[in-house]
Amino acid sequence: xxxxxxxxxxxxxxxxxxxxxxxxxxxxxxxxxxxxxxxxxxxxxxxxxxxxxxxxxxxxxxxxxxxxxxxxxxxxxxxxxxxxxxxxxxxxxxxxxxxxxxxxxxxxxxxxxxxxxxxxxxxxxxxxxxxxxxxxxxxxxxxxxxxxxxxxxxxxxxxxxxxxxxxxxxxxxxxxxxxxxxxxxxxxxxxxxxxxxxxxxxxxxxxxxxxxxxxxxxxxxxxxxxxxxxxxxxxxxxxxxxxxxxxxxxxxxxxxxxxxxxxxxxxxxxxxxxxxxxxxxxxxxxxxxxxxxxxxxxxxxxxxxxxxxxxxxxxxxxxxxxxxxxxxxxxxxxxxxxxxxxxxxxxxxxxxxxxxxxxxxxxxxxx
Ligand code: AMP
Numbered sequence: 352x353x354x355x356x357x358x359x360x361x362x363x364x365x366x367x368x369x370x371x372x373x374x375x376x377x378x379x380x381x382x383x384x385x386x387x388x389x390x391x392x393x394x395x396x397x398x399x400x401x402x403x404x405x406x407x408x409x410x411x412x413x414x415x416x417x418x419x420x421x422x423x424x425x426x427x428x429x430x431x432x433x434x435x436x437x438x439x440x441x442x443x444x445x446x447x448x449x450x451x452x453x454x455x456x457x458x459x460x461x462x463x464x465x466x467x468x469x470x471x472x473x474x475x476x477x478x479x480x481x482x483x484x485x486x487x488x489x490x491x492x493x494x495x496x497x498x499x500x501x502x503x504x505x506x507x508x509x510x511x512x513x514x515x516x517x518x519x520x521x522x523x524x525x526x527x528x529x530x531x532x533x534x535x536x537x538x539x540x541x542x543x544x545x546x547x548x549x550x551x552x553x554x555x556x557x558x559x560x561x562x563x564x565x566x567x568x569x570x571x572x573x574x575x576x577x578x579x580x581x582x583x584x585x586x587x588x589x590x591x592x593x594x595x596x597x598x599x600x601x602x603x604x605x606x607x608x609x610x611x612x613x614x615x616x617x618x619x620x621x622x623x624x625x626x627x628x629x630x631x632x633x634x635x636x637x638x639x640x641x642x643x644x645x646x647x648x649x650x651x652x653x654x655x656x657x658x659x660x661x662x663x664x665x666x667x668x669x670x671x672x673x674x675x676x677x678x679x680x681x682x683x684x685x686x687x688x689x690x691x692x693x694x695x696x697x698x699x700x701x702x703x704x705x706x707x708x709x710x711x712x713x714x715x716x717x718x
Pocket of ligand 1 (some may be wrong): 513546585597
């Protein structure tokens with residue numbers, strides 16, 4: 352999606368890709384190799400003006416090595432922080448940014464102690480390599496400890512208090528090389544089984560001071576890290592204000608709506624930032640929603656026959672739990688998007704009946 356946004360600006364792309372048959376196969380030159388293989392990195396970096404990344408599990412050390420040859424944005428130092436949930440929370444704490452109460456867990460005994468202190472429910476997470484709900488488990492009662500430990504134990508873990516959030520929000524901001532910042536409107540997100548299912552933007556019922564608070568928190572992170580590029584921060588909105596759940600130093604799934612619903616998309620703005628070009632406006636055009644296509648694909652013709660839909664497919668082989676594409680839904684206002692979104696959800700088998708069946712546990716009032 353970065354390349355799709357950058358080709359009209361005259362950029363040419365090379366991709367470092369460990370797997371066979373990558374979705375970027377038709378968008379530029381592909382260097383096949385492991386991220387941390389020095390030869391592949393050298394071949395990849397040769398002659399490039401700069402490099403960026405959009406996947407959080409690229410080893411930070413490989414990116415550091417690449418900085419010997421070419422500039423890399425965002426700075427790899429933030430990736431080293433955000434790849435470890437505990438270090439990320441500690442860094443946020445140093446900036447006076449609130450997160451869920453948490454304790455590190457290395458051994459089984461520590462898990463019992465941590466659960467005693469934080470209480471149930473709590474969420475046990477691997478410190479590293481977790482995404483899309485992988486590597487985490489909710490502990491609802493002390494009886495659930497053994498099962499959680501047998502699944503996740505043996506790796507460095509963190510236990511988090513379960514946050515009784517009102518809803519989940521995210522903010523995407525872009526900082527350019529001169530320090531200028533643009534922020535997109537707050538986005539409301541709904542996850543199922545830890546995977547993002549649906550985003551709505553601009554989020555409804557956001558008082559101006561909430562947008563301001565979120566922007567101030569994100570600006571603190573961007574400036575502290577001397578960040579360049581797009582950054583996403585996921586929040587829990589609680590009765591006591593915003594808690595940061597996660598920081599993603601990259602373009603973000605909850606910002607995919609910007610392709611069709613913002614003046615300048617997160618992808619184009621990320622590229623403008625790292626290439627030292629003026630940033631584009633981050634305002635929403637009307638109202639938007641984004642629905643992830645997870646595990647299986649709908650009939651494209653039926654989706655495109657619905658009003659206000661934009662289909663984005665990634666060219667990936669279907670597999671349960673895998674994000675294969677998304678549908679952006681645009682409209683003049685939230686009411687119109689609600690109607691259009693209901694039709695899309697029904698087409699992909701996520702309509703009202705399924706929701707009432709209790710599948711969608713973490714969600715807002717909207718469909
Ligand atoms: P994460 O991978 O940490 O972003 O977690 C994925 C999703 O699990 C989040 O977006 C929430 O819906 C849920 N979740 C994670 N941590 C917590 C928590 N401490 N309290 C409540 N829900 C959580």
